[in-house]
Amino acid sequence: MYMHKRGLSLLFLLLVFVFTSPVAISQTGVIKGRVFNEISNAPLEFATVLVQNTGKGAYADSSGNFEIKGLEPGLYNVEARYGGFQTEVLYEIQVTNSKPYVVEIPMKEEEITTDSVLIVASPFRIIEEAPLSLRTIGTSEIKRNPGGNRDISRVIQSLPGVASTVSFRNDILIRGGAPNENRFYIDGIETPNINHFATQGASGGPVGLINVDFIGEVDFFSGAFPANRGNALSSVFEFRQREARDDRLGFTATVGASDLALTVEGPVSPKSTFLFSARQSYLQGLFKILGLPFLPTYQDFQFKQKIQLSERHQITLVGLGAVDRFKLNLEADSTDYQKYILGNIPVQTQENYTAGINYKYFGDNGFWQVVLSRNAINFNSEKYTNNDESLPLLLDYNSQEVENKLRIERTARKKNLKWTYGANFEQATYRNATFNVLPFSTIDFESELNMLKYGLFAQFSTKLLEDRLVLSAGLRTDGNDFSEEMMNPLNQISPRFSASYYLTPRLTANFNTGIFYQLPPYTVLGFRDNENGLLNKDISYIENRQIVGGIAYTTETNSKISVESYYKRYYNYPFMLNDSVSLANLGGDFGAIGNGRASSTSEGRAYGMEILLQQRFYKGFYGILAYTLGWSEFTDKNGEFRPSAWDSRHIVALTMGKKFKKDWEIGVKWRLQSGTPYTPADVATSSLIPAWNSRGREIPNYNLVNSERTQAYHQLDFRIDKKWFFEKWSLNAYFDMQNAYAYSIAGQPILNVVKDEAGVPQVNPNDPSRYQTYFIENSLGIIQPGVGLVFTY
Numbered sequence: 001m002y003m004h005k006r007g008l009s010l011l012f013l014l015l016v017f018v019f020t021s022p023v024a025i026s027q028t029g030v031i032k033g034r035v036f037n038e039i040s041n042a043p044l045e046f047a048t049v050l051v052q053n054t055g056k057g058a059y060a061d062s063s064g065n066f067e068i069k070g071l072e073p074g075l076y077n078v079e080a081r082y083g084g085f086q087t088e089v090l091y092e093i094q095v096t097n098s099k100p101y102v103v104e105i106p107m108k109e110e111e112i113t114t115d116s117v118l119i120v121a122s123p124f125r126i127i128e129e130a131p132l133s134l135r136t137i138g139t140s141e142i143k144r145n146p147g148g149n150r151d152i153s154r155v156i157q158s159l160p161g162v163a164s165t166v167s168f169r170n171d172i173l174i175r176g177g178a179p180n181e182n183r184f185y186i187d188g189i190e191t192p193n194i195n196h197f198a199t200q201g202a203s204g205g206p207v208g209l210i211n212v213d214f215i216g217e218v219d220f221f222s223g224a225f226p227a228n229r230g231n232a233l234s235s236v237f238e239f240r241q242r243e244a245r246d247d248r249l250g251f252t253a254t255v256g257a258s259d260l261a262l263t264v265e266g267p268v269s270p271k272s273t274f275l276f277s278a279r280q281s282y283l284q285g286l287f288k289i290l291g292l293p294f295l296p297t298y299q300d301f302q303f304k305q306k307i308q309l310s311e312r313h314q315i316t317l318v319g320l321g322a323v324d325r326f327k328l329n330l331e332a333d334s335t336d337y338q339k340y341i342l343g344n345i346p347v348q349t350q351e352n353y354t355a356g357i358n359y360k361y362f363g364d365n366g367f368w369q370v371v372l373s374r375n376a377i378n379f380n381s382e383k384y385t386n387n388d389e390s391l392p393l394l395l396d397y398n399s400q401e402v403e404n405k406l407r408i409e410r411t412a413r414k415k416n417l418k419w420t421y422g423a424n425f426e427q428a429t430y431r432n433a434t435f436n437v438l439p440f441s442t443i444d445f446e447s448e449l450n451m452l453k454y455g456l457f458a459q460f461s462t463k464l465l466e467d468r469l470v471l472s473a474g475l476r477t478d479g480n481d482f483s484e485e486m487m488n489p490l491n492q493i494s495p496r497f498s499a500s501y502y503l504t505p506r507l508t509a510n511f512n513t514g515i516f517y518q519l520p521p522y523t524v525l526g527f528r529d530n531e532n533g534l535l536n537k538d539i540s541y542i543e544n545r546q547i548v549g550g551i552a553y554t555t556e557t558n559s560k561i562s563v564e565s566y567y568k569r570y571y572n573y574p575f576m577l578n579d580s581v582s583l584a585n586l587g588g589d590f591g592a593i594g595n596g597r598a599s600s601t602s603e604g605r606a607y608g609m610e611i612l613l614q615q616r617f618y619k620g621f622y623g624i625l626a627y628t629l630g631w632s633e634f635t636d637k638n639g640e641f642r643p644s645a646w647d648s649r650h651i652v653a654l655t656m657g658k659k660f661k662k663d664w665e666i667g668v669k670w671r672l673q674s675g676t677p678y679t680p681a682d683v684a685t686s687s688l689i690p691a692w693n694s695r696g697r698e699i700p701n702y703n704l705v706n707s708e709r710t711q712a713y714h715q716l717d718f719r720i721d722k723k724w725f726f727e728k729w730s731l732n733a734y735f736d737m738q739n740a741y742a743y744s745i746a747g748q749p750i751l752n753v754v755k756d757e758a759g760v761p762q763v764n765p766n767d768p769s770r771y772q773t774y775f776i777e778n779s780l781g782i783i784q785p786g787v788g789l790v791f792t793y
Helices: 002-020 139-144 152-158 283-290 336-344 689-695
Strands: 029-037 048-051 056-059 065-071 074-081 088-095 101-107 134-138 182-186 189-191 215-221 235-241 250-255 259-269 272-281 294-308 313-328 347-362 366-384 393-414 417-437 442-464 469-480 493-502 507-518 542-554 559-576 598-618 621-635 641-643 650-660 664-673 713-725 730-738 750-753 767-771 773-776 784-792
Touching: 029 074, 029 088, 048 065, 056 065, 074 101, 088 101, 088 139, 088 598, 134 139, 134 152, 139 152, 139 215, 152 215, 152 650, 152 664, 189 347, 189 366, 259 294, 283 294, 336 750, 336 773, 559 621, 598 641, 689 767
Parallel strands: 029 101, 182 235
Antiparallel strands: 029 065, 048 056, 048 074, 074 088, 134 215, 182 189, 215 235, 250 259, 250 784, 259 272, 272 294, 294 313, 313 347, 347 366, 366 393, 393 417, 417 442, 442 469, 469 493, 493 507, 507 542, 542 559, 559 598, 598 621, 621 641, 621 650, 650 664, 664 713, 713 730, 730 784, 750 773
16 A cells, blocks of 8 residues: 555656656767677778668778767667678667767678578577577666566566566576576676575575666577586576776666666776676665565675777676675564564575676687686574574574686687687585574584586587578586586586578577586585584486477568477486475575485476567567466475476566657566465474474475465556656656556465464464464565666766
């Protein structure tokens, strides 16, 4: 109710501002940048750069630089042409008066013969290694996505194969896989986490960590992973950060629905530029006003510096970090639900960072890349009985993960042959000090695990049959010194193969298959007791065998129709012995997963079909219609396949928008998802007095793992944007509404014990060994309005 009134009030103020604002002045913008050979970095002098549908353009100079002036603010597509190279098009470039839009246009050399068949350039990014299961998302698509809240983890929910939870978490669930099966790279530097308040051993959290103002575009692989990207089973995200302005110092200030952000950029020297941002949340104050029992707050920073030492030598520095704090609102205890949450959620803190350097050396036919990085994250949780520090401690959890990484690789191209090869090395340290009172035992241990990891990879791609057929074959292997089995890289041989055939200049048939390996979470590897040492020494790599096939058709109006089918078979997934459940079913909640006895005995399978109809921005309109039919199953303790926690059978996502005159834009997103499975409570065991006193919540009945299912859920989001462009600054105001018609469903009911007015649990008069129990209704789905302002100078 409060959020609804607050949203309407802010909307009213926003509309008053819109209709009383002065008319913008002096509407001219600039697009500038550099055109070069993607392999050698050599400038392409006299390359033609055109702004489509404007008649404006420029030629690149001897350094490959170009500048196009006199553009009215708006969205444009930029096209680059050069003899002997494939035409490149950059889509949806937002031009403003406040700063020049700086782009880099790497162009791919092609061999042209008199017998070559005309292949129409696709408006959608295609690479030899991944002719399917690859979507490229631009920064404009992320910013304007209705209900996306400028968060990439939410934006991808418009795409096929992506499931979501009804709660406010950002769990990334791809093609039936668990949220721990995803990997993230920023300008080639791996970061283990892109969310605040992350779940240890998984990848989800409630709020995105990456500032969208840094993003140029994102490659999202839901399969067909290139050989130089290991340790992934469900997805790989490649974030390419945008170029900073090089003319003067500038900044962007954002007041969003949950935080304040400031981004500063500009030149450091004639050969170096930088981007820096900092964000501060104000969720804590808002949640307290709303009477929620938990109060989160976070800060984060992001940094990029690019140094062009010479035409052949280039350095990129990247930094990303966050501080998360989570405390309880003990005043919010008027309802049974609030009291239950207060009785179970621990006080949590997290700190994490990633810092790295990416050095490139460009030769005549290829380039070397040396990437050195370090990332670390601290997890801390604490819980006292009844949240009273004078009463017994129930949970004291302190854990740290630190990784130091080196990757060396070379990419080269000669005529129609492209190859990449390299090696990666990693030193990892995992520490854990756990005190946790369980229903029938207490976990109390300290652990430190030091590991060395290594990998080799190579991939070769070529074009045949007059460029109609594109083939790519890759191989990688990984190992580490955790155990003798995993130390042998021959046990983790990971081949992959892709093929794409042009049936017509616009219609392709595509295929990929491969075997992929992923190391289990550190929580599993480092679990031990103080007497017997590490208890999971027999754990091995998780194995996943995939096969994907499909067709794709592109039109003359920047649209695409594609159909893909996939099958994924899992082996050696960790099976948690204390709970008798596969780790693949865990990760959709806060805290840590995998911190217990486990064996590599669980198996799984996920399979389905995806249909995508996408219209890129064309004459002011854009749209995506995605449908997924899929199954996800993992074995239970009896070896029988059961639906996994991520088994969403049907997913429909419709996203569309229209840009109107005077810089207005409206977008809507409607999403329907089948109900997801859950495991019911074991009432008999949970109600036992020792069990409830130590745990304070239900114990799942894993004999009936995922035997229940929630209702289907659907949600409508919409967003309204208005932009003003002035001579040296611009302003974007937006109103975003999530779940506009306030649809909600009954979620998994919450088991609780009956208490008297003093909060004392009541003993069952028919069985003195147990408490009286009842279920709390758990409604999922709330309306979430949000208003924001983005000021750029």
